[in-house]
Amino acid sequence: xxxxxxxxxxxxxxxxxxxxxxxxxxxxxxxxxxxxxxxxxxxxxxxxxxxxxxxxxxxxxxxxxxxxxxxxxxxxxxxxxxxxxxxxxxxxxxxxxxxxxxxxxxxxxxxxxxxxxxxxxxxxxxxxxxxxxxxxxxxxxxxxxxxxxxxxxxxxxxxxxxxxxxxxxxxxxxxxxxxxxxxxxxxxxxxxxxxxxxxxxxxxxxxxxxxxxxxxxxxxxxxxxxxxxxxxxxxxxxxxxxxxxxxxxxxxxxxxxxxxxxxxxxxxxxxxxxxxxxxxxxxxxxxxxxxxxxxx
Numbered sequence: 001x002x003x004x005x006x007x008x009x010x011x012x013x014x015x016x017x018x019x020x021x022x023x024x025x026x027x028x029x030x031x032x033x034x035x036x037x038x039x040x041x042x043x044x045x046x047x048x049x050x051x052x053x054x055x056x057x058x059x060x061x062x063x064x065x066x067x068x069x070x071x072x073x074x075x076x077x078x079x080x081x082x083x084x085x086x087x088x089x090x091x092x093x094x095x096x097x098x099x100x101x102x103x104x105x106x107x108x109x110x111x112x113x114x115x116x117x118x119x120x121x122x123x124x125x126x127x128x129x130x131x132x133x134x135x136x137x138x139x140x141x142x143x144x145x146x147x148x149x150x151x152x153x154x155x156x157x158x159x160x161x162x163x164x165x166x167x168x169x170x171x172x173x174x175x176x177x178x179x180x181x182x183x184x185x186x187x188x189x190x191x192x193x194x195x196x197x198x199x200x201x202x203x204x205x206x207x208x209x210x211x212x213x214x215x216x217x218x219x220x221x222x223x224x225x226x227x228x229x230x231x232x233x234x235x236x237x238x239x240x241x242x243x244x245x246x247x248x249x250x251x252x253x254x255x256x257x258x259x260x261x262x263x264x265x266x267x268x269x270x271x272x273x274x275x276x277x278x279x280x281x282x283x284x285x286x287x288x289x290x291x292x293x294x295x296x
Contacts, residue, residue, distance in 0.1 A: 073191040128181075181193070
């Protein structure tokens with residue numbers, strides 16, 4: 001265990017080599033007063049404990065394992081319908097948003113697990129995952145990759161899911177936030193989301209350090225048919241990588257080109273690349289400059 005800025009992070013390695021999610025199978029729970037809390041996961045039980053109603057409970061048996069996470073939106077006297085939510089880290093009990101997550105320095109391809117869910121209202125629940133890193137020069141956090149999965153339809157018995165992360169930055173993250181919600185923006189009584197065996201799988205290629213493309217990225221034409229032109233300002237002379245990622249975060253094209261300090265124009269042939277929407281990443285700046293492009 002390691003303490004950073006008053007927040008405890010757990011570093012966990014699995015056989016795949018990826019750092020994983022603390023208490024990802026929800027086998028470990030701690031008794032707090034009259035209720036249970038899943039270790040390393042925060043929820044709204046502290047806010048509703050005075051009423052004896054709890055939106056986060058322990059389910060048994062797990063799939064696999066001995067237990068799983070049960071999130072159920074419930075009507076609480078004096079509070080209305082309280083959403084069943086949880087985050088791996090610290091949750092703001094007032095805003096219902098994550099305050100912090102856990103240390104994480106990998107670039108996984110998919111977020112997977114087992115689930116059951118049912119929505120009784122008109123606003124479905126969702127799962128949010130964000131990989132971020134601290135940009136010291138800008139004094140802010142940069143989103144490396146994210147996903148937002150809306151719980152459409154229903155899953156009445158245990159089913160497997162795998163959701164791809166969409167990468168927006170070529171570097172490695174330093175932290176991860178996982179946020180789970182049984183309801184959407186308007187919670188309905190009895191909305192539920194059950195989860196077990198959450199994991200990251202696969203690996204997405206990172207961008208190596210090197211000369212950076214500083215600013216001014218322009219891509220035209222967009223959409224592109226046979227080729228497109230990239231215009232950008234390089235911070236120095238050298239080799240700058242140009243990469244195309246699909247919406248699953250997979251690298252589909254990579255090339256290093258020689259640039260000069262200042263404005264550069266590069267024509268890129270895309271006749272061998274399938275039609276679709278891609279993320280173009282140029283250089284290795286923090287964050288790397290990028291643009292979405294449609295290839296027909």
